[in-house]
Amino acid sequence: MPDHQAYLNRLRHWRVVAPKGxxxxxxxxESIAFYRVETGCVRLQVNADLGHRQILAxxxxxxxxxxQMDGPRDTSAEAAAVTTLSRFPLSALAADTWEAGPPxxxxxxxxxxxxxxxxxxLADHLKGLGHGSTEDxxxxxxxxxxxxxxxxxxxxxxxxxxxxxxxxDFLCMAQETLSRTFARLVERGLIRVRSDRRIQxxxxxxxxxxxxxxxxxxx
Amino acid sequence: MPDHQAYLNRLRHWRVVAPKGxxxxxxxxESIAFYRVETGCVRLQVNADLGHRQILAxxxxxxxxxxQMDGPRDTSAEAAAVTTLSRFPLSALAADTWEAGPPxxxxxxxxxxxxxxxxxxLADHLKGLGHGSTEDxxxxxxxxxxxxxxxxxxxxxxxxxxxxxxxxDFLCMAQETLSRTFARLVERGLIRVRSDRRIQxxxxxxxxxxxxxxxxxxx
DNA sequence: CGTGGGTTTGACTATACTCAACTACGGTGG
DNA sequence: CCACCGTAGTTGAGTATAGTCAAACCCACG
Numbered sequence: 001m002p003d004h005q006a007y008l009n010r011l012r013h014w015r016v017v018a019p020k021g022x023x024x025x026x027x028x029x030e031s032i033a034f035y036r037v038e039t040g041c042v043r044l045q046v047n048a049d050l051g052h053r054q055i056l057a058x059x060x061x062x063x064x065x066x067x068q069m070d071g072p073r074d075t076s077a078e079a080a081a082v083t084t085l086s087r088f089p090l091s092a093l094a095a096d097t098w099e100a101g102p103p104x105x106x107x108x109x110x111x112x113x114x115x116x117x118x119x120x121x122l123a124d125h126l127k128g129l130g131h132g133s134t135e136d137x138x139x140x141x142x143x144x145x146x147x148x149x150x151x152x153x154x155x156x157x158x159x160x161x162x163x164x165x166x167x168x169d170f171l172c173m174a175q176e177t178l179s180r181t182f183a184r185l186v187e188r189g190l191i192r193v194r195s196d197r198r199i200q201x202x203x204x205x206x207x208x209x210x211x212x213x214x215x216x217x218x219x
Numbered sequence: 220m221p222d223h224q225a226y227l228n229r230l231r232h233w234r235v236v237a238p239k240g241x242x243x244x245x246x247x248x249e250s251i252a253f254y255r256v257e258t259g260c261v262r263l264q265v266n267a268d269l270g271h272r273q274i275l276a277x278x279x280x281x282x283x284x285x286x287q288m289d290g291p292r293d294t295s296a297e298a299a300a301v302t303t304l305s306r307f308p309l310s311a312l313a314a315d316t317w318e319a320g321p322p323x324x325x326x327x328x329x330x331x332x333x334x335x336x337x338x339x340x341l342a343d344h345l346k347g348l349g350h351g352s353t354e355d356x357x358x359x360x361x362x363x364x365x366x367x368x369x370x371x372x373x374x375x376x377x378x379x380x381x382x383x384x385x386x387x388d389f390l391c392m393a394q395e396t397l398s399r400t401f402a403r404l405v406e407r408g409l410i411r412v413r414s415d416r417r418i419q420x421x422x423x424x425x426x427x428x429x430x431x432x433x434x435x436x437x438x
Numbered sequence: 439c440g441t442g443g444g445t446t447t448g449a450c451t452a453t454a455c456t457c458a459a460c461t462a463c464g465g466t467g468g
Numbered sequence: 469c470c471a472c473c474g475t476a477g478t479t480g481a482g483t484a485t486a487g488t489c490a491a492a493c494c495c496a497c498g
Contacts, residue, residue, distance in 0.1 A: 119341060464474090
């Protein structure tokens with residue numbers, strides 16, 4: 001759907017399939033290719049010692065990641081679920097290998113657009129973490145996922161492709177806290193968790209007077 | 220110093236000066252130009268209601284920001300101090316306006332590199348916020364600033380161009396907490412705060428055995 | 439039917455936030 | 469020159485939120 005896809009398709013590339021957990025590249029490696037997610041989910045992350053992880057971004061179908069011209073990777077990329085990718089070797093960006101003639105202004109715009117999109121994603125992430133309680137953060141995440149999966153934020157059913165551990169590391173909270181936060185949202189009637197780990201977003205929290213605790217209801 | 224600067228200089232651009240607090244652009248505006256910081260400091264931020272701010276990035280001399288081909292700005296940009304900028308209208312990216320002939324592979328690489336650098340910055344920010352106490356976060360910030368200002372992380376003297384309020388909003392903590400955290404670092408001998416708001420980084424925290432609590436040293 | 443990973447629950451603690459007052463500094467004007 | 473004000477920053481007290489450690493749980497899989 002986004003414009004830049006058209007230009008990417010003119011570059012040399014091919015499909016690869018990554019099973020869940022597969023490492024696409026690791027922090028510190030030299031960059032030799034970039035990728036577009038076709039199906040599944042990739043997480044960009046940094047691994048601190050002792051299993052402490054920080055997930056910077058989830059890449060869903062259509063997202064381009066790993067696009068940097070030089071230098072070592074600043075994150076690792078791993079498949080958070082079984083994933084198919086299009087792999088674009090960086091060498092394909094050399095002007096003489098373009099299949100459809102030399103790049104024009106629009107093509108450049110498309111590439112920059114692709115490169116920029118990750119910035120937007122990261123910026124959104126920072127905004128989401130920025131302030132707010134754990135509930136706010138989780139709701140923000142669910143909303144984001146709803147938008148990306150094309151389901152209504154009111155009543156839609158989400159199917160998160162990533163584990164709860166992943167979500168916790170993405171939202172910068174302990175997985176226990178995430179679990180409790182889910183429970184609280186269920187209590188408040190904002191979501192319903194299905195047996196198969198799918199999540200139904202509930203329409204309106206049914207305006208109750210719980211908000212005004214001190215209020216006396218007129219009899 | 221970075222490669223992409225050379226390619227940027229071939230684009231049409233001019234200098235502008237922004238006094239402290241000046242708004243360069245605002246969230247939601249259409250993008251018509253991008254910028255490079257020459258001197259001073261720019262903050263990229265989102266303004267929530269009620270003065271709640273979240274600063275996504277500080278741009279120091281050499282940094283390029285605002286480079287996106289279309290769509291509304293996803294952040295505001297304001298001068299955090301008196302700042303001089305180079306302004307590049309987006310129209311300059313149309314191939315026919317290049318002053319030194321049509322773009323080549325290297326030029327494209329340079330532009331993508333410029334676009335990518337912000338991603339790296341945001342990624343670093345996420346890593347910094349990720350985990351760690353307020354002390355960790357502040358130390359990470361000071362280290363970053365030291366590197367950007369080219370002073371030694373051991374004994375160097377920093378001159379933060381931004382206010383403490385800005386730093387607090389950048390590190391996602393209340394300004395009171397930031398103040399206390401500064402105090403704690405001073406107490407621990409890690410930094411010294413000069414009268415003119417400059418900060419001296421102290422060499423070594425005097426290696427104590429607190430780190431290896433459980434370790435037995437072979438006699 | 440047992441094993442194991444992913445997830446949930448419980449009890450306790452610590453860290454950082456809120457509200458609030460107070461201080462230090464710089465500029466402005468009488 | 470000094471009094472005044474506004475902004476930026478600090479300090480204090482109390483509280484709440486989320487982290488840690490630990491154990492139970494559940495479901496998929498062999």
